[in-house]
Amino acid sequence: MARLTLPRVAMSLVGALLLAYAFAIAPGAGGSPPAPSDRVAVRDPSPPPSPSPSSPAPSPEVFPPAEKVFIGIATKEGPHDFTPVEAFTTTAKYHPQVMLFGSGWATDTFDRSLFDAISDRGMLPMLAWEPWDYRLDEEAREKGAARGTIDRLRSRQPDYRLSHITRGDFDDYLRSWAEGIKALDYPVAIRFAHEMNGNWYPWCETANGNRPGDYVRAWRHVHDLFESAGATNVIWVWSPNARWDGSTPKLETLYPGHDYVDWIGISGYYGMGAFSKYRSFDAIFKETIGEIRAFSAKPIVITETAASDIAGRKAEWITETFRLLPEHAGIIGLIWFEVNKERDWRIVSSPAVSAAFARAVADPRYQFTWSPGLLPRTELAD
Numbered sequence: 001m002a003r004l005t006l007p008r009v010a011m012s013l014v015g016a017l018l019l020a021y022a023f024a025i026a027p028g029a030g031g032s033p034p035a036p037s038d039r040v041a042v043r044d045p046s047p048p049p050s051p052s053p054s055s056p057a058p059s060p061e062v063f064p065p066a067e068k069v070f071i072g073i074a075t076k077e078g079p080h081d082f083t084p085v086e087a088f089t090t091t092a093k094y095h096p097q098v099m100l101f102g103s104g105w106a107t108d109t110f111d112r113s114l115f116d117a118i119s120d121r122g123m124l125p126m127l128a129w130e131p132w133d134y135r136l137d138e139e140a141r142e143k144g145a146a147r148g149t150i151d152r153l154r155s156r157q158p159d160y161r162l163s164h165i166t167r168g169d170f171d172d173y174l175r176s177w178a179e180g181i182k183a184l185d186y187p188v189a190i191r192f193a194h195e196m197n198g199n200w201y202p203w204c205e206t207a208n209g210n211r212p213g214d215y216v217r218a219w220r221h222v223h224d225l226f227e228s229a230g231a232t233n234v235i236w237v238w239s240p241n242a243r244w245d246g247s248t249p250k251l252e253t254l255y256p257g258h259d260y261v262d263w264i265g266i267s268g269y270y271g272m273g274a275f276s277k278y279r280s281f282d283a284i285f286k287e288t289i290g291e292i293r294a295f296s297a298k299p300i301v302i303t304e305t306a307a308s309d310i311a312g313r314k315a316e317w318i319t320e321t322f323r324l325l326p327e328h329a330g331i332i333g334l335i336w337f338e339v340n341k342e343r344d345w346r347i348v349s350s351p352a353v354s355a356a357f358a359r360a361v362a363d364p365r366y367q368f369t370w371s372p373g374l375l376p377r378t379e380l381a382d
Contacts, residue, residue: 063124063374064097064332066381069325071366072098072126072335074304079114082121084346088338091347091354094361097370099123100191100303100335105160105173106133110180119186124370126189126237126303126335129177131160131170132202147273147342151200155207162203162214166221174222178229186372189235191303192222195267197240197248205249212253219256235376239265239303242288244273251288252295262378263332264292265301270317271308272343278313281321289328299332299380306337306345314349315356322360330380 064070071094075084078101089095099118118125137154145153164170181188193203196215202208205215219238226234238261240251255261268284289300307317325331336357337345347357 060375061373062377063370064377065368067365068368069331069365070097070124070333070368070370071361072096072100072123072301072333074100074128074335074337074339076339076341078102079117079125082117084338085121087348088336088346092358092361094358094366095122095369096336097123097368098126098189098333098335100126100128102128102130102134104134105129105131105170106135110177112180112184115181115184115188119184119372122370124187124189126191126235128194129190129192130201130203131165131193132157133160155200155202155204157202157208160202161208162205162210162218165218166214168221171225174225175229178226178231181226181234182229182231184233187233187235187376189237189263189376191237191239191265192219194239194265194303195241196254197243197251205254215254216256220260223256223260235262235378236260237263237265237301237303239267239301240288242266242268242284243291251291255295258296258298261296261298262376263301264296264298265303266292267304268302269304269306269308269337269345271306271310271314271345276310278311278317280317281324289330293330297330297380299377300328300330301333301335302331303335304337305334306339308343308345309349309353310343315352318347318353318356318360322363326365332377 073085073088073096075088077084079099085096085099099121101114101118115125132154134154136157137150140150140153181190193201193215195201196204198204199206203215203218204210205212223236238256240254241248243251266285266288268288270279270281270284285302292300305321307314307321325334336347338347339345340349347353
């Protein structure tokens with residue numbers, strides 16, 4: 001027999017009390033209902049608290065942020081050698097958010113390591129994708145040919161006529177790039193066949209046997225092939241040259257359409273050719289910006305610009321450019337051509353130029369960083 005102890009007695013009493021409560025007081029399945037109460041139930045005038053709505057999903061951060069403008073860089077070496085980028089960064093005391101580099105169809109295949117090298121350094125890759133054999137250009141330069149002769153030689157490449165792109169001659173090549181870029185876990189800007197309103201590349205409509213309408217058809221073909229491959233992480237950059245005289249084609253006739261373009265780029269330099277005499281940023285770009293705004297409200301990027309010191313006014317031009325830039329609300333970025341080619345366009349060309357550029361980009365509107373998760377801003381804020 002079990003020996004009674006104080007804990008066991010206490011446990012027995014507790015059990016008895018609980019059993020009595022179950023039968024006499026608490027309602028239960030199969031038990032008698034509770035005795036009616038003489039109290040009248042009064043409804044609580046305050047409604048039951050409604051479940052708190054779920055917090056709205058935060059809006060994705062965009063690149064560049066509102067009221068900000070990115071500064072990019074283009075170098076001759078591109079992602080094969082970042083030494084010029086490091087010199088630029090040290091001199092300007094500024095890290096660019098975008099890197100533009102070129103690739104020609106005749107020789108280059110997709111190489112993920114080049115894009116990753118740029119992204120890993122905190123810059124959005126922008127590919128200047130060029131349907132031609134650039135070696136013809138290099139050979140002419142090595143022979144010391146005049147600029148006009150170089151332009152004529154490199155623009156005559158029948159294999160790269162725009163109609164050949166549209167009819168599918170390069171589709172396998174295009175798909176290999178589309179699949180490669182699709183596999184990247186960050187966006188890539190593609191500036192396809194830039195400066196199409198000139199006459200110095202084989203994809204210009206006024207050269208190489210091309211005809212009116214060929215450029216738009218070729219652009220749409222390339223764009224649609226990427227879309228069908230699922231490469232939706234592409235920022236499509238349509239980039240004419242700044243108008244230099246009245247003989248150039250109307251830009252609207254070369255525009256692929258709003259559904260085919262995300263950013264509009266413009267190339268323009270001070271210090272050579274038509275712009276050898278001193279001309280301000282507005283003198284070079286304003287007319288072209290006005291022409292573009294007549295048919296598109298897409299964000300604008302100055303995809304190539306720089307100044308030479310041909311008249312000793314390079315530092316002055318830089319200072320004036322960054323003073324004028326905020327007056328153009330639709331410009332979201334500017335890419336500096338940090339190359340010593342034909343002229344020394346680099347900001348490292350002299351201490352005065354370096355200091356002028358460093359002072360300009362120290363402004364808070366240029367101070368932010370790029371990261372792979374940012375959503376490219378493809379529309380301007382109201």
